[in-house]
Amino acid sequence: MNFFEEWVDLDLNPIISFNQSGKITYSNSEAQFLLSRIKQNELFELALKYASQSFGAKTSYIDLSMKNYTFYAITVKYEDEDEIHMKLYKSAMVKKESKLNISNVDNTNIFTILDLAISTQKIKNQINYVKNYDPSIPDFKLEASSFIKVVNDIFQAFSEATTIKCSVMLKIGEYIRIDGKKYSLISVKIQSDKKTDVTALKARDHSAFILSCEEDNITIDLPLII
Incomplete structure (x- = not known):
């Protein structure tokens, strides 16, 4: 090159x-x-x-x-x-002015939460879970209860899959503005090898993160607030 x-x-x-x-x-x-x-x-x-x-x-x-x-x-x-x-x-920043609720949240290790959700699902099914985590991502403020609930809902929506890939990455060049401050974004992508109906997930109002839904993958964007 x-x-x-x-x-x-x-x-x-x-x-x-x-x-x-x-x-x-x-x-x-x-x-x-x-x-x-x-x-x-x-x-x-x-x-x-x-x-x-x-x-x-x-x-x-x-x-x-x-x-x-x-x-x-x-x-x-x-x-x-x-x-x-x-x-x-x-654009340097996401167009949408965020209304994400970041009050009363504690620093959380996102990998621990995802691993917990995956371990719970493994008891229920034979799906192969493939993880791709960026280890440089630190603990950050996260409404853990809401996050794990939506992750479990996503896993349930993809319950007919044989393989689910879970990745956690820092989004390069994208930011979100909350209360006048700019934050980087952490992207959690959950991808299934089979398509499903995600209409119910799309319709939900998530105040703690940004949810983008496709038939075979769902992305959760979270502000990186240390």
Whole structure:
């Protein structure tokens, strides 16, 4: 990887190239995070929507929210009919002003809570649980009772799965504002190898975190408050 390729890969904004059929031919590291939550055909359609009518590059200023991402601009470039390139410019902070309730909460080890929930589920079923934790994440303020309840509800929703992957990562380049202060986000992603109906989970009002639901994966975003 040369200097320019590495520089593009390190860009905090998603950069994606598609071929004429919508298949991804390149995505930088940030785009891979985006693709874990948004389907690639949605992004391809977005590129086509904002592409110039003729060959070349076009930048459009937009106010676009997708999941918990907010983008303020998009650049689309193509020189022929074979490939189209897109760069999304990510807002520095989540658009939504949070109303998360962080009062009366204690520092908690999130890995201990997840392990407890997984151990409880293993008694009930034969699902294989795969864990991917970032060990650098410290204890932080978390409403443990609400969190473990929603985790158990998610596991119950994915009860027909044979494998469930649980990851805990620090979200790069995304923040949330609470009472005028900016906090990084911890992302807990629970992914099933089988799709299910998550309508009931989507309808719930969670005051302690942000919930994003798909048929085969659910993400819980938590403010990193030390």
